[in-house]
Amino acid sequence: MPQINQLLLVYQSQWFWLLLVLAVIYIGIGKGMLPKIEKTVDDRDAKIAGDLAAAEQARAAALEIEERAKAAQVEARTAAQAVAAQAKAKAAKDAENRLAKADAEIAAKVAEAEASLAKARAKALDGLEAVAVDAAQDIVAKVSGAKVTPAQAAKAVKAVLGNA
Template sequence: MPQLAQIAEIYASQIFWLTVFFGAILVFIGYGMVPKIQKTVDLRDDKIAADLKEAEEAQKAADALEEGYRADLDAARAEAAKFNANAKEAAAERTEQALAKADKGIDKTLEKAAAELEAQRTAARAELEALAAEATQAMVLKVAGLKVDKRTATSAVKKELTHV
């Protein structure tokens, strides 16, 4: 078979050229392109590492700012609570003073009212005693036919009212 006899000659030249082309491709890609690609990958890795480091520093700065913010906020809250407590204390003190002043005014008003009531009671009692004395004079005159003077009738009425 003539086809089989030519295999060694044909395949040998094909293997030679295959080796030459693969070698050329290896040299072109392996020594020409791979270092450029590796350099690009290394630059990208360095850039990513730098960005990560920068992000960590920014995170630390943000954490420090947040801590300062929280400290300022806590201080402001404490100051507000202190101000609120002082305001409540001042309001309570003013209310207490107003109540004390009102109590004094009420006490004075009560004392005046009690004095007026006592004066009216005394006046009413005196008027009642005078009426009772007149009524006593009239009854004695009508019942016994005796005329009693006003002083005697008044003393009799006072004497009877002390027993009541």
């Protein structure tokens, strides 16, 4: 049969062209496209690595800035507490000075009032003594009918007031 004899020749030709096409595809992909794909993958990996390194540097810088900010905050808090303590001490000292000044003014007013009171009491006692002397003279004159001198009446009144 001639078809069977041809079958071997046709298949040999088809196998040849199949191998030739596969070789072209292998060479085309392996030598043409694969290096481009590998370069793209390597570039992407390098970019990712660079971005990760930049992110790590930014994170380290942010941590350093945060530490400096915390240190500045602690420093500011300490300074504020020192200023508050100074202001409190100054206010206490001012209040103490004003209190001492007010105490001195009050003591001066009290001393002045006591002196004024003592003068008024002395004046009142003098007036009382004069009235008591007059009353003693009148009472002795009315009760006993005797005449008492103002000096004797003053001496008797002083003796009675001195014992009281």
